[in-house]
Amino acid sequence: MMAETIPPDALRATPLRDLHVELGAKMVPFAGYDMPVQFDGVKSEHLWTREQAGLFDVSHMGPCFLSLKTGVGEAGAHEAIAALIERLVPSNIKGLKPGQSRLTVLLNEEGGILDDLIITRPEVEELQGVLYIVVNGAVKHQDWAYFEDRLGDETRLTRADDRALLALQGPKAVDVLKDFFPGCEDMKFMQSRRMFWNDVRCGVCRCGYTGEDGFEILIFAEAAEAFARQLLADPRVKPIGLGARDSLRLESGLCLYGNDMDASRDPVEADLQWVIQKSRRERGDFPGAGRILRALTDGPAEKRVGIQPLERAPARGGTEIYHDGTQVGEVTSGGFGPSVDRPIAMGYVRTDLAVPGTKIDLIVRGKARPAEVCALPFVPQNYKR
Amino acid sequence: MSTYYTEDHEWIAVDGDVGTVGITKYAAEQLGDVVFVEVPEGGATYAKGDDMAVVESVKAASDVYAPVTGDVIEGNGELADAPETVNEDPEGKGWFCKLKLSSACELTGLMDAEAYKAYCKEL
CATH class of the missing domain: 3.30.1360.120 (Probable tRNA modification gtpase trme; domain 1)
Incomplete structure (x- = not known):
């Protein structure tokens, strides 16, 4: 070994x-x-x-x-x-x-x-x-x-x-x-x-x-x-x-x-x-x-997506994601994006919801906070292709 | 007016039976760039040690505890749009809320400025 x-x-x-x-x-x-x-x-x-x-x-x-x-x-x-x-x-x-x-x-x-x-x-x-x-x-x-x-x-x-x-x-x-x-x-x-x-x-x-x-x-x-x-x-x-x-x-x-x-x-x-x-x-x-x-x-069954919280509260890894009152996934990484100057996250949702613009709720400290599924990345990648 | 400090790095400036609560300069420096603050709303009641507010940096969320028992008179609404105030002026404009104290006796368990300074040096 x-x-x-x-x-x-x-x-x-x-x-x-x-x-x-x-x-x-x-x-x-x-x-x-x-x-x-x-x-x-x-x-x-x-x-x-x-x-x-x-x-x-x-x-x-x-x-x-x-x-x-x-x-x-x-x-x-x-x-x-x-x-x-x-x-x-x-x-x-x-x-x-x-x-x-x-x-x-x-x-x-x-x-x-x-x-x-x-x-x-x-x-x-x-x-x-x-x-x-x-x-x-x-x-x-x-x-x-x-x-x-x-x-x-x-x-x-x-x-x-x-x-x-x-x-x-x-x-x-x-x-x-x-x-x-x-x-x-x-x-x-x-x-x-x-x-x-x-x-x-x-x-x-x-x-x-x-x-x-x-x-x-x-x-x-x-x-x-x-x-x-x-x-x-x-x-x-x-x-x-x-x-x-x-x-x-x-x-x-x-x-x-x-x-x-x-x-x-x-x-x-x-x-x-x-x-x-x-x-x-x-x-x-x-x-x-x-x-x-x-x-x-x-x-x-589920897919990784970008998540845009619509309020100022960041949603951290482990935050539950709800849609129409049922849990449909979980945030896996979340925090604040200094370049975009707003909270950002990614996580998994049911595949039928993995479409940019889908409205979801993030349960942050017991309160449902509005968010949207969004495309990744949050900032353009600048690779030298 | 006297200011008291907790081991969890909250301060409370007391004038009569009203206390203004915030986090210390030491705490603000440890947290780094504050990007979100959730302050309590007027009318809420907290017991000493309850989670009363949340302060978030780029990296993590931290709870702020009630330094004493009391009823919230008002939260600092300015912090919602300007959370960076907590870094710029933690023991002034970056206050979190004003409390009506239930029992002034609870203050005797807290530190004064000199004791708090010595406490931070040990950390």
């Missing part, structure tokens, strides 16, 4: 923890790590990221490499590793081009979502047969154990515990980062490259989870603090905590695993059916294909 046991009271530190404290962060436990929830304040950090560039420490997530035990770099190696991982995810991994990344979901036998993850096919030839995978911090140990259990005979899993994962997000991110990684400005959304900063090898992917243009950088732990300090020396860059990361992703309509999807939901209910490419639908060769293909044809 890959899973390691962490004593409940022993929080782990990312390579940037001391820097966060030095910068005045308010620290909280998250996914087993001592993490910054905010620096200046959630609202100002959120707005800064939408207008300038925000630096996020996401080292608590689970970057790892899944490799063939034999044959890495040989002809057909990518096809071989792709065929293995496709037993667990419904996306077309085989068809990834070198240097291409793709969001997908890890499925259990019933088609329930165990996690959402980004899988990258390395660009360089000698690493064909390896996949770079980033899973969620909160479930990484169980994900890794699942890879080991299902694919352990033919693959080797290497956790990137010796690295930090940083995200630079916002419209100015590319202008800042091109001085660190010349050429990164030519990359497109969901493209990855091996690049060097001061001779330190880094994995750079044009992606993120804020709805803005930006990059995620995997860098060796010993170089991470110097790299972060140099980024922060640019007046366009500010450190951003987990609080703003959450409000940014919610405004952009992006799911948080454990809130907006879990093992009881399939990708169709979660409105993530687009992760299942046509070739995989035709083959129907992924876990839970029966349930998922049926949901694609007949529609699921």
Whole structure:
């Protein structure tokens, strides 16, 4: 088993923890790590990221490499590793081009979502047969154990515990980062490259989870603090905590695993059916294909939607949703969107009600508050396609 | 007029048998950007320690408790449209409600400004 046991009271530190404290962060436990929830304040950090560039420490997530035990770099190696991982995810991994990344979901036998993850096919030839995978911090140990259990005979899993994962997000991110990684400005959304900063090898992917243009950088732990300090020396860059990361992703309509999807939901209910490419639908060769293909044809019982409260009171996760006096669903993420300057939420409702404009009631502290089903995202996504 | 403080970071400024209630500067700073406030309406009665109001930041909702037992004379209606007042002037314009105190004796269990300052330092 890959899973390691962490004593409940022993929080782990990312390579940037001391820097966060030095910068005045308010620290909280998250996914087993001592993490910054905010620096200046959630609202100002959120707005800064939408207008300038925000630096996020996401080292608590689970970057790892899944490799063939034999044959890495040989002809057909990518096809071989792709065929293995496709037993667990419904996306077309085989068809990834070198240097291409793709969001997908890890499925259990019933088609329930165990996690959402980004899988990258390395660009360089000698690493064909390896996949770079980033899973969620909160479930990484169980994900890794699942890879080991299902694919352990033919693959080797290497956790990137010796690295930090940083995200630079916002419209100015590319202008800042091109001085660190010349050429990164030519990359497109969901493209990855091996690049060097001061001779330190880094994995750079044009992606993120804020709805803005930006990059995620995997860098060796010993170089991470110097790299972060140099980024922060640019007046366009500010450190951003987990609080703003959450409000940014919610405004952009992006799911948080454990809130907006879990093992009881399939990708169709979660409105993530687009992760299942046509070739995989035709083959129907992924876990839970029966349930998922049926949901694609007949529609699921419930569906994830955007929710616009019509008054000023935010509705948090767990808020019951009513329509015509009966409960028809539940809010899974809710709060306040600093960029739209109003409360926003997402949740699940009965599929016949999953139409923008449908009037619903949110039960907030015992009182029914009017709301409407709405389209996601709440702010336009600014990806560099 | 004297001001008293609770361990849950409410303040109450008492003039005769009327108290004005709000949350302290320390509480407002801990909450961060306030985006919504629900204040009690005139006529409601609360016992000491009851949930009386709600204050929400971007991230979370927090209850505000009645520092003493009393009847609400009025809530601060200005906060509905300007919740940020709670951050800007928590111990002034950001007041939540005015209460008619049922029993002035309850005030003896609360802290004065000096004791509250010392209490916050320990947190």
